[in-house]
Amino acid sequence: MNNPALIISILALLFTIFSFWWMNWRKGKLQVGTPRSYAAFGSLEGRMILEFPFVFFNDGPTPIIVQNLRLVFSDEKQSKPLTFIATVKEIGNHQNRAFATQFPVRGREALLLICEFQREPGGMIFEAHNYPMELQARLGNSKKWKKICGFNLNVAEKSLPTINKQFIVHDNILEG
Template sequence: MLPLTAAAVQDAFPSIPGAGVVSVCALIFTVASFWWINARRGHLKSWEPHSFAAIVHCSMARLRLPLVLHNTGAKPIVVQDLRLTFPDEPASHLPLLWISSPSRLQPGPEEEPKLPAVFAVAGREAQQLFIEFEAPFSGFVPEPRNYKAQIQARLGHRKGWRTLLTFTLRAANIIDPDRYTVYRNAPLELTKEDRRKADAALLELLDEHEDPSAPGERKQRDSSNDEGDTGTNP
């Protein structure tokens, strides 16, 4: 591609006089500038979240992420749908679907549900959103480890799913999976006691996921043992 200079235009169009060359260069520059400022299609950018909210049961996994979406171009970009995937995990781990758009990161009982809806990110602007994802079935129960996660989007001007962001989800920081609360998505130096509690809680969820009857059986066994101990000990 020839550089946009008067000499280049003169070489490409030798019949144009010198004054005309300058006019052509000015016209090309004006059109290109107008397109760049007003009509250029950019792309969406996002960044790794510093925190997340999570609750995990044997039949449900729900994650809430704070996301910032930046449109690098001049034209608005329409976001039709979002999902959270784990590309390095087995195919049986279905994507977590976008189920709501809450107003904050910390879950609370007074929240009003806000169902997913198509939205647009204006040109050269950024939006902060809180997006809640949930596994439709019990196909994903996080272990106490790091996961490679991807935010994928369906955009109005493109077909299919597009990867918006790839980041590390540190599920090892989930120390109380039964409570819907916020955790830092950073490599924290947890105490040995907190790490032991987190590992035990998440491993118990994995056992329940593999055998739903296990929790009741364990409780019955524990109850029987307690009764037996009561009867034999003074």
């Protein structure tokens, strides 16, 4: 086993196999960006509605299937998730509304989806506050919910006259 050519050939083969696996078969991680804006309607007894534009990015080569999504207020004592109901083409506009379905995020690609979440009863009137949120997903064949994004829902003082009365778009960037 003192043959340098054989050792170099074996190392080259191992490197080639590893590289091929890395570029073509490796399962990636799903990354989700923090939403820049949102549309919301808060209600105690009625339906609470939230829409967020999420950018999903798969950093691996193989597709990731998102079976379902849900949204959770992280600081609620009794967690009552908001259900993924629909996708829309334009935030705050219900024309071209499509029922929620599972969706693929192709390898090394980004996907923008405006997702609508609801719960009834809403159980919450929004106040000027930063609400910690979790976007959770069921990926592939998994039955477990997995946190894929944590972010703050920033309800500004200037949003209070409308956020609990009508469904309109708000900025999610902190001022100042």
